[in-house]
Amino acid sequence: MLTLLARLEETALSIWLRESGLAFFSSLALHSLAMAIVVGINVALALRLLGVTPQFSLAAFRPYYRLHWAGVLLIFVSGLTLLLAYPAKALSNPVFYLKLAALSLALLIFRQVQQLALRNESLILNASRRGVALLALWVVVLFAGRFLAYTHSVLLASRFY
Numbered sequence: 001m002l003t004l005l006a007r008l009e010e011t012a013l014s015i016w017l018r019e020s021g022l023a024f025f026s027s028l029a030l031h032s033l034a035m036a037i038v039v040g041i042n043v044a045l046a047l048r049l050l051g052v053t054p055q056f057s058l059a060a061f062r063p064y065y066r067l068h069w070a071g072v073l074l075i076f077v078s079g080l081t082l083l084l085a086y087p088a089k090a091l092s093n094p095v096f097y098l099k100l101a102a103l104s105l106a107l108l109i110f111r112q113v114q115q116l117a118l119r120n121e122s123l124i125l126n127a128s129r130r131g132v133a134l135l136a137l138w139v140v141v142l143f144a145g146r147f148l149a150y151t152h153s154v155l156l157a158s159r160f161y
């Protein structure tokens with residue numbers, strides 16, 4: 001596994017993403033922009049599900065669904081470039097898998113609510129529980145994302161060879 005990661009780190013693209021400040025920080029900036037969009041829309045939806053904003057109908061969310069999934073695409077692209085810059089750093093860190101697991105669950109709940117809301121809002125059962133789950137999962141994703149930089153045990157696999 002370490003050999004494969006070491007080979008990945010020695011590709012021209014990985015070296016460029018790591019050594020070009022512009023490339024690495026643009027990826028990090030895009031990652032932050034995309035997470036503001038995705039997490040922002042999820043928090044607004046969760047607050048609606050929790051009944052904090054009852055006057056805000058879920059039908060009014062319609063235009064935000066497309067923006068949300070565009071944000072998800074951008075966060076995966078920027079996340080993959082950050083990952084490619086330091087593959088061993090993230091892939092050898094259990095916190096990274098916690099982040100991906102919480103992220104997948106949160107996107108699943110969002111997708112379910114979106115599909116039900118587009119059919120008929122009254123079909124959404126356990127709305128408050130879904131709202132609490134969404135908020136809790138995004139807190140986990142954000143903290144895990146931030147702690148990635150402090151919890152890794154390997155920076156570059158190629159250092160072992």
Ligand code: HEM
Nearest residue numbers: 035038075076079080082083090103141142145146148149
């Ligand atoms: C909506 C989903 C996501 C959120 C909210 C999120 C959040 C974060 C946060 C808060 C950081 C720290 C940024 C900083 O240091 O300024 C981060 C870094 C990172 N994220 Fe994400 N992320 C998400 C999705 C992803 C995905 C899908 C991947 C990979 C496929 C990924 C890979 C990374 C990597 C590799 C880092 C850099 C860690 C480091 O400093 O070395 N993220 N993310």
